[in-house]
Each structure stands twice: as C-alpha cells, then as structure tokens.
Amino acid sequence: RAAGVNRLSIGVQSFNAVHLHSLGRIHDPGQALQAFRLARSAGFRNINIDLMFGLPQQTPEQALADLQQAARLAPEHISWYQLTFEPNTLFYHQPPPTPDDEQLWEIQQQGQGFLRNMGYAQYEVSAFSQKNGQCRHNLNYWMFGDYLAIGAGAHAKVSTEKGVIRYARERHPQTYMLSPGARISRRQLEDDDLKLEFMMNALRLTEGVDVDLFGKRTGMAAASIAESVDRARQLGLLEKGADRFQPTSRGQMFLNDLLVLFDKR
Incomplete structure (x- = not known):
C-alpha cells in the first residue's frame, strides 16, 4: 500500500472448506477472511473478491452462502465466475460431478438477484461492483486495449504499425527467473x-x-x-x-x- 498499489484482488474462490479442498486450494476459509481484514487494516479501500460457482457437488444454497459471506465483508468489487475445465488440467481429463444446467441456472439467477439487492451492479459477465468500483484494469482487457506481459506465465497484447501482436512469457517460475525477458510465443493476429x-x-x-x-x-x-x-x-x-x-x-x-x-x- 505504501508503494502506491491502490487495489487488491483476493482469490478466495469459496468460503466452504470442502469446496476449497475439491479445487486443490491450499488456504482455508479462515485464512481468506484474515487476508481481507489485513488488507483493510493496511489501508486498502478498493478490494475485489474472486469467487467461483458450479463447483463439484455444490448446491444452490452453498453458492449463495459464498456470496452472502462476501457481502458481509463489503468489498468494493466481486468477481463471480462459473467453474470451467481448462485443457491440460486434471479436471479436464477427469471431470468431477458438478451442478447440471438447471442447477447452474438457478445458482446464477439467485446470485445475480442477491448481488443486485446488495448494491452490486453487474457491468460484465462475471463482474459486479459498488458505485464507481469498476475494475479499470479489466476494462482495458474487455475494451481490447494493450497490456504488457510481466512475470512468469504472463501474456501481452501490443498494437504496432504492422498490426496487433500477442506474446507470452515462460510459465515455469524457475525457468522464467533464468531468462526473465524471454518470450516463448509471439504471433500477429490475422483479420479474422x-x-x-x-x-x-x-x-x-x-x-x-x-x-x-x-x-x-x-x-x-x-x-x-x-x-x-x-x-x-x-x-x-x-x-x-x-x-x-x-x-x-x-x-x-x-x-x-x-x-x-x-x-x-
């Protein structure tokens, strides 16, 4: 905070210990709460909480309970994502049982209604904010702005006179530290x-x-x-x-x- 950082995003994902374990997370609900309170005590007045829904064997009631706990903390921003199975992950190759489409629809409708009633306006598919709490960083992505790749696994988009270039950094932290400026991929986007x-x-x-x-x-x-x-x-x-x-x-x-x-x- 003293260095000038004015916003934090805390990857809580769930306040349910069973669901955190199913996601392979190494923190527990108590540590998530402690992290938020420490951020407030350090002077942060602009905090986002990341949550997921559609978790393995999650009920609509449990999904709503996560949002209720988040709202009690009153962060300025809540990112609420549906769990997706990305290629090259264990979940993709061995998918666990997750809520069906009807349950997901119920979760989404209940959650959006709850957040709206709590004063959080939905301005993007998965983003909800209090008044003037929209994430300018992510708005740049969604409005197709440019950004640099800083750190292991980072991706960039840069507009040049010849077109739009995307590049990525080495994903493995140890390898990245040996050659932090190296790019492992670079491509110019075609018109389509x-x-x-x-x-x-x-x-x-x-x-x-x-x-x-x-x-x-x-x-x-x-x-x-x-x-x-x-x-x-x-x-x-x-x-x-x-x-x-x-x-x-x-x-x-x-x-x-x-x-x-x-x-x-």
Missing part, C-alpha cells in the same frame, strides 16, 4: 482473429462499446463485420442501433451463440 477477439471481449460488457472503438482497436472498418452484426440483431442477441455494439439480455444469456456469429476462422 482480430474481429472475433474484439467482439469476444467487448460483448462481455453489459453496456457494450461504441462502434467507433472497433476501428480504433483493429484498424478495420465496422462494415467488415456488418453481416454478422445484422444477423445477431435479427436473432435478438444484439441491441439495434448504429452507434453501439451492445448485447441484449438474451445475448448476455447466450453469449457463446452470439460470438459464434463472428467466428469466421
């Missing part, structure tokens, strides 16, 4: 990648983005995605209007179906 990645980020935002931002970030005219935009609007997935790309409530609910319309790779 740019279109999809822009929309994949921007349409996560409840309010969407100005149409003009597409040209500023990709270097292409908005007309290049006009066919997909028109189709999305016909299906009721995008709001109608010439000045913004904004998902409808239906579009937010079926975001993957909306994004498929922009995948021309």
Whole structure:
C-alpha cells in the first residue's frame, strides 16, 4: 500500500472448506477472511473478491452462502465466475460431478438477484461492483486495449504499425527467473482473429462499446463485420442501433451463440 498499489484482488474462490479442498486450494476459509481484514487494516479501500460457482457437488444454497459471506465483508468489487475445465488440467481429463444446467441456472439467477439487492451492479459477465468500483484494469482487457506481459506465465497484447501482436512469457517460475525477458510465443493476429477477439471481449460488457472503438482497436472498418452484426440483431442477441455494439439480455444469456456469429476462422 505504501508503494502506491491502490487495489487488491483476493482469490478466495469459496468460503466452504470442502469446496476449497475439491479445487486443490491450499488456504482455508479462515485464512481468506484474515487476508481481507489485513488488507483493510493496511489501508486498502478498493478490494475485489474472486469467487467461483458450479463447483463439484455444490448446491444452490452453498453458492449463495459464498456470496452472502462476501457481502458481509463489503468489498468494493466481486468477481463471480462459473467453474470451467481448462485443457491440460486434471479436471479436464477427469471431470468431477458438478451442478447440471438447471442447477447452474438457478445458482446464477439467485446470485445475480442477491448481488443486485446488495448494491452490486453487474457491468460484465462475471463482474459486479459498488458505485464507481469498476475494475479499470479489466476494462482495458474487455475494451481490447494493450497490456504488457510481466512475470512468469504472463501474456501481452501490443498494437504496432504492422498490426496487433500477442506474446507470452515462460510459465515455469524457475525457468522464467533464468531468462526473465524471454518470450516463448509471439504471433500477429490475422483479420479474422482480430474481429472475433474484439467482439469476444467487448460483448462481455453489459453496456457494450461504441462502434467507433472497433476501428480504433483493429484498424478495420465496422462494415467488415456488418453481416454478422445484422444477423445477431435479427436473432435478438444484439441491441439495434448504429452507434453501439451492445448485447441484449438474451445475448448476455447466450453469449457463446452470439460470438459464434463472428467466428469466421
């Protein structure tokens, strides 16, 4: 805090010891609470809590209990993600029993309603904040801004005169320390990648983005995605209007179906 850091994000994931164990986390609920209180005592007045739902054998009541405990701490921001199984992980190859679609829908509806009643506005698929508590760092990602890769496993996006470049650093900390400036991958995004990645980020935002931002970030005219935009609007997935790309409530609910319309790779 004394060095100028003004925001912390604490990876709690759950306040349930059984669920933390199932996720392979090494902290317990008491340590999560202690971390938050220590951050407050150090002077932080802008704190995010990361939580997950759809955990192995989690009930809607247990998911809501996590949010209730988080709300009692009154963080300025809550990130509430659905558990997904990433490739090259144990869960991906040996998936544990998780809530079915109906239970996930119930959890999501109850959770969003609870957070809304507690004064947290949803401004992105998984992000909820108190007034003026939106995460500017993540807004840069969702608005397809540039960022540098600092640290083991970090990824970057950099706009150049020749196009948009993505690169990544070495993932293993020990190897990274031996050559901290090394890049293990570097690629320039093709036009189809740019279109999809822009929309994949921007349409996560409840309010969407100005149409003009597409040209500023990709270097292409908005007309290049006009066919997909028109189709999305016909299906009721995008709001109608010439000045913004904004998902409808239906579009937010079926975001993957909306994004498929922009995948021309």
